[in-house]
Amino acid sequence: xxxxxxxxxxxxxxxxxxxxxxxxxxxxxxxxxxxxxxxxxxxxxxxxxxxxxxxxxxxxxxxxxxxxxxxxxxxxxxxxxxxxxxxxxxxxxxxxxxxxxxxxxxxxxxxxxxxxxxxxxxxxxxxxxxxxxxxxxxxxxxxxxxxxxxxxxxxxxxxxxxxxxxxxxxxxxxxxxxxxxxxxxxxxxxxxxxxxxxxxxxxxxxxxxxxxxxxxxxxxxxxxxxxxxxxxxxxxxxxxxxxxxxxxxxxxxxxxxxxxxxxxxxxxxxxxxxxxxxxxxxxxxxxxxxxxxxxxxxxxxxxxxxxxxxxxxxxxxxxxxxxxxxxxxxxxxxxxxxxxxxxxxxxxxxxxxxxxxxxxxxxxxxxxxxxxxxxxxxxxxxxxxxxxxxxxxxxxxxxxxxxxxxxxxxxxxxxx
Numbered sequence: 324x325x326x327x328x329x330x331x332x333x334x335x336x337x338x339x340x341x342x343x344x345x346x347x348x349x350x351x352x353x354x355x356x357x358x359x360x361x362x363x364x365x366x367x368x369x370x371x372x373x374x375x376x377x378x379x380x381x382x383x384x385x386x387x388x389x390x391x392x393x394x395x396x397x398x399x400x401x402x403x404x405x406x407x408x409x410x411x412x413x414x415x416x417x418x419x420x421x422x423x424x425x426x427x428x429x430x431x432x433x434x435x436x437x438x439x440x441x442x443x444x445x446x447x448x449x450x451x452x453x454x455x456x457x458x459x460x461x462x463x464x465x466x467x468x469x470x471x472x473x474x475x476x477x478x479x480x481x482x483x484x485x486x487x488x489x490x491x492x493x494x495x496x497x498x499x500x501x502x503x504x505x506x507x508x509x510x511x512x513x514x515x516x517x518x519x520x521x522x523x524x525x526x527x528x529x530x531x532x533x534x535x536x537x538x539x540x541x542x543x544x545x546x547x548x549x550x551x552x553x554x555x556x557x558x559x560x561x562x563x564x565x566x567x568x569x570x571x572x573x574x575x576x577x578x579x580x581x582x583x584x585x586x587x588x589x590x591x592x593x594x595x596x597x598x599x600x601x602x603x604x605x606x607x608x609x610x611x612x613x614x615x616x617x618x619x620x621x622x623x624x625x626x627x628x629x630x631x632x633x634x635x636x637x638x639x640x641x642x643x644x645x646x647x648x649x650x651x652x653x654x655x656x657x658x659x660x661x662x663x664x665x666x667x668x669x670x671x672x673x674x675x676x677x678x679x680x681x682x683x684x685x686x687x688x689x690x691x692x693x694x695x696x697x698x699x700x701x702x703x704x705x706x707x708x709x710x711x712x713x714x715x716x717x718x719x720x721x722x723x724x725x726x727x728x729x730x731x732x733x734x735x736x737x738x739x
Contacts, residue, residue, distance in 0.1 A: 342369060344514055350725045353626075354667065357655040366641050372515065375641070375649040380659035380677070383651045386638070388685040392630035392649055395425040399631045399648045400516065408521040415528045421570035424578070424687060431686065437563055438571055438690060441553035447693045450489065454698055457484040458705045466709075466739075470716070473706075473735035478587030481702055482580050485694075490572055491538055491549035500534070500576060503527035507577045512627075512728035531576070535569045550575070579691045585624030585724065585731025586615070586695060587702050592732055593618055593669055594707075595715055600671050601707075608704075614671045615699050619657075619681040621669050626654040627728045628683060654730070656680045710739035 343349035343356040357378060360367055365379040377383050386392055397420045404412050419425065423434040461480055465471035479501075487497050510516065510524035538551055546552045554568050594601040594614070604610050628651045632643045643649065658666035662677035682689035689695070707713060715721075719736035 342371070344727050350727075351723065353654065354658065357652060357658065360652075361655050361659065366639060368641070373647060375643065375647060376652055377649060378652045378655040380656040380662050380680070382639070383653070383656040383680060384684055386630070386649065387651065387683065387687065390427070391632065391634050391636045391643075393427050393633040394431070394630060394687055395420055395427060396629050396631040396648060397425060399629075399646065400511070402646070403648075404516045404521045405518045408518050408525070411525045412521055415525055415532075418528065418532060418566065418570050418573075421567050422574045423571055423690065424574065434567065434571065435690065437554070437557065437561065437567075438575075440557050441550040442575075442690055442694075444693055447697055450485070450694070451697065451701065453488055454481075454485055454701045455705070457481055457488075458701055462705065462709050469738075471710075471737045471739065473591045473737045474584060474588040474732040475734055477706070478584040478591075478702065478731075478735075479581075481587070482583040482698060485698055486576055486579050489550050489694075490576060491542070491547055491551045492576075496534070500531070501580070503531045504577045504580045508581045508729070509726075512726045514727040528573075531573050532569050535572050536565065538572075539565060539568060575691065578689070579694065581724075581729065581731075582624045583695045583698055585729060586618065587699050588732040588735050589622040589624060589730070590614060590618045590699060590703050591706070591713075591735060591737070592721075593622065594703075595713065595737075597669055600669060603671055604707075610671050611700060611704060612696075613673065614703070615696055616675060616679060617669065617671050617673050620663060620673075620675075620679045621657070622730055623653045623657055623679075623681040624731050625681065625728055626730055627651065628653060651680075653680045710737075713737055713739045 343353045349356055360376065361378040365377070365382060367376045367378070368374075369376060377386060397416050401409060401412050401416055421434075423431060423438055426434055458481060461477055461484075462471075465476060471477060483497055483501050486492075487494070487500060492500050504527075506520075506523040506527035510520045513520055535551075539555055542549075542552045542555045546556070551568070551572060554563075554572070557563070558565070558568060594604065600614075604614055630649045630651070632645050632647045632649060635645050636643050657663065657680055660666050663673070663675075678684065682692040682695075714737065716736035716738045719734075721732055721736065722734035724731050724733040
């Protein structure tokens with residue numbers, strides 16, 4: 324994104340206020356600091372947070388599959404929470420530890436295979452009509468208003484509607500489910516963890532778990548054509564519990580919501596910011612898949628992915644200690660010049676010879692990547708076809724959602 328470049332962080336100062344995660348201006352444009360770390364301190368221990376940050380592509384790729392790093396980082400989050408709310412967090416932590424993205428090894432494979440029953444490519448392809456219907460509904464509403472917020476009124480609501488329909492959430496309950504999901508996102512992505520984000524997480528986790536249990540009970544009495552019904556039926560024949568279904572249905576709502584809103588908003592923003600790239604897309608519509616891939620690289624919707632050290636070990640001369648959190652900088656890895664030449668250039672014709680890291684890497688590659696790309700493809704294709712004169716509303720400011728783990732517009736005023 325375009326912003327004022329700030330001075331790179333001086334790691335020798337050890338001043339927490341200098342670190343880019345603590346400076347709003349650097350959160351707006353962290354890329355100069357990320358380049359500095361990648362070139363000078365590619366594996367960096369930040370003492371105030373007791374966390375490691377990994378900045379180089381090859382290191383991120385290697386450590387993503389390292390069994391000495393566990394995906395189950397819930398204990399680390401509990402320990403990092405303020406003491407006065409830690410006990411409340413411990414009560415819900417066992418449910419969050421049932422998330423497939425918190426599992427390792429055979430347990431991860433077992434749960435991933437189970438969830439894939441309702442989340443495979445054929446089922447996602449079958450959702451295209453549903454996604455198109457929601458897209459048309461939102462754009463028709465915008466056309467009647469003469470104005471569109473590309474983030475809040477479009478990307479945000481579209482992903483919420485699609486996921487709600489996919490899981491079987493009642494239309495009248497969508498707003499509540501959306502709010503619950505936002506509280507989860509804030510807890511896991513605002514560093515450091517606060518009393519407020521922890522309290523909201525605990526409250527929303529309890530609400531969402533109770534709600535999902537009600538849906539499961541209803542599906543047993545009256546099956547529907549949705550993801551939950553598929554899992555409830557499959558659980559009868561396998562070794563899967565209601566708690567595992569509740570936990571992972573909750574995860575899908577959370578993981579597939581804000582990140583896809585960020586992605587849709589970032590694609591819109593970049594195409595409008597770089598008109599020459601938009602012109603290329605207009606002349607070659609088949610480039611849309613590459614547009615989405617380049618946006619994932621250039622402005623990843625999720626910028627940090629954490630792991631926790633499960634045993635002491637040494638990596639490239641650095642001593643990793645059990646219990647420490649390791650943050651993979653996706654935003655940095657995706658701009659590694661050795662893998663992506665001219666990395667600071669947004670180029671929708673880029674030839675990709677290395678995988679983009681935005682959906683993770685290795686065995687924990689995002690289960691919902693296919694759905695995210697399907698939603699984004701339909702959202703962008705339909706938007707620019709129906710509104711060929713789409714442009715920024717210069718009278719209203721863009722508001723960004725940027726924290727340690729996320730990048731995307733929260734309010735994106737557009738006229739057409």
